Amino acid sequence: xxxxxxxxxxxxxxxxxxxxxxxxxxxxxxxxxxxxxxxxxxxxxxxxxxxxxxxxxxxxxxxxxxxxxxxxxxxxxxxxxxxxxxxxxxxxxxxxxxxxxxxxxxxxxxxxxxxxxxxxxxxxxxxxxxxxxxxxxxxxxxxxxxxxxxxxxxxxxxxxxxxxxxxxxxxxxxxxxxxxxxxxxxxxxxxxxxxxxxxxxxxxxxxxxxxxxxxxxxxxxxxxxxxxxxxxxxxxxxxxxxxxxxxxxxx
Numbered sequence: 001x002x003x004x005x006x007x008x009x010x011x012x013x014x015x016x017x018x019x020x021x022x023x024x025x026x027x028x029x030x031x032x033x034x035x036x037x038x039x040x041x042x043x044x045x046x047x048x049x050x051x052x053x054x055x056x057x058x059x060x061x062x063x064x065x066x067x068x069x070x071x072x073x074x075x076x077x078x079x080x081x082x083x084x085x086x087x088x089x090x091x092x093x094x095x096x097x098x099x100x101x102x103x104x105x106x107x108x109x110x111x112x113x114x115x116x117x118x119x120x121x122x123x124x125x126x127x128x129x130x131x132x133x134x135x136x137x138x139x140x141x142x143x144x145x146x147x148x149x150x151x152x153x154x155x156x157x158x159x160x161x162x163x164x165x166x167x168x169x170x171x172x173x174x175x176x177x178x179x180x181x182x183x184x185x186x187x188x189x190x191x192x193x194x195x196x197x198x199x200x201x202x203x204x205x206x207x208x209x210x211x212x213x214x215x216x217x218x219x220x221x222x223x224x225x226x227x228x229x230x231x232x233x234x235x236x237x238x239x240x241x242x243x244x245x246x247x248x249x250x251x
Contacts, residue, residue: 001155001186002026002049007058009044009210018044020210022058026155026188029181033201034190037238041210042190043083046159049188050080063154076104079153083160083190085140089133093124093143096132097150104151111150118146121172137164145173149180156180158189162196174200198230208238 002024009019019041026032036042047053049060051071060067065074088096094115101111119125122142127135132143141164148156156177162170177187177200191197197204198218205215214221214237218230227233 001028001063002188003059003061004045004049005059007045007048007055007060009041009048009053009055017210019048019055022207022210022212024205024212024215026186028154028184028186030202031177031181031187031189031200033197033204034188034207035192035194035197035204035234035238036190036207040207040238042207043159045207046157046188046190050078050157051075076151077154079148079151079156081141081144081148081156081158081161083163085137085144087132087140087144087147089135089140090131092131093128093135093146096143097128097147100147101150106151114150114152115146118149118176121176122146122169138166138169141165142169145176149176152185154185156185156187156189158187160191161189162191162193170196194229194231194234204230206234206238213237 004022004024007019007022008017010017022041022045034042034045044053048055049062049067051067051074062074063077065077067074088099091099097115098111106114119128122145124139124142124146127139132140135143141161145161161173165173174196177189181187201218203215203217204221205212207213216224221230221233222228225233225236227236
């Protein structure tokens with residue numbers, strides 16, 4: 001579903017590569033967690049996959065569509081929830097969702113049924129016709145999620161999607177992620193909430209200083225590292241050195 005090969009990205013303000021030879025292969029039907037400390041390259045990678053940022057080396061394809069040579073077709077396969085609310089807040093929720101549906105060519109009958117289901121799940125029906133600028137932080141996150149799912153994308157990309165969500169909405173989101181994958185689609189998401197990643201991800205990758213240091217299922221990573229949780233695995237490979245690899249003990 002998503003193939004990243006030898007991806008590299010540099011910024012003029014830094015001599016260190018933001019991404020250095022990153023390669024990943026995401027399969028249909030899986031939830032894939034993308035983990036790493038702040039500044040590791042997670043958001044840079046996601047912005048490249050979604051076509052927001054250019055890159056110097058490597059390739060990215062989504063459902064067989066190359067993001068460089070066939071960008072429009074590739075982006076049509078994506079639903080993206082960014083880590084910041086880049087949203088038209090003068091629109092109402094309905095106008096925003098209709099705009100997203102128009103961009104992706106979703107028929108009126110289909111968008112209505114999909115929107116109704118998602119609005120009920122996120123308890124947003126009563127606010128659908130209110131201006132987005134009146135929404136709370138959590139409500140803006142919900143309308144972002146609805147807009148990203150309205151065209152039923154093959155690849156759903158989420159950057160820190162739990163931020164601002166109440167416990168019920170976070171549960172709904174996790175259920176939607178699993179439901180989306182059970183239909184043969186793929187979810188690619190970054191998070192700092194390692195407990196969530198451990199519970200719902202089929203596989204994870206940990207990126208540190210622009211390089212992938214480990215990839216696999218949580219069970220595979222535990223068997224390789226002898227740690228008892230994803231949090232301990234993360235600290236052992238991406239922490240600040242205060243956690244000793246293989247002991248499960250802080251120094």
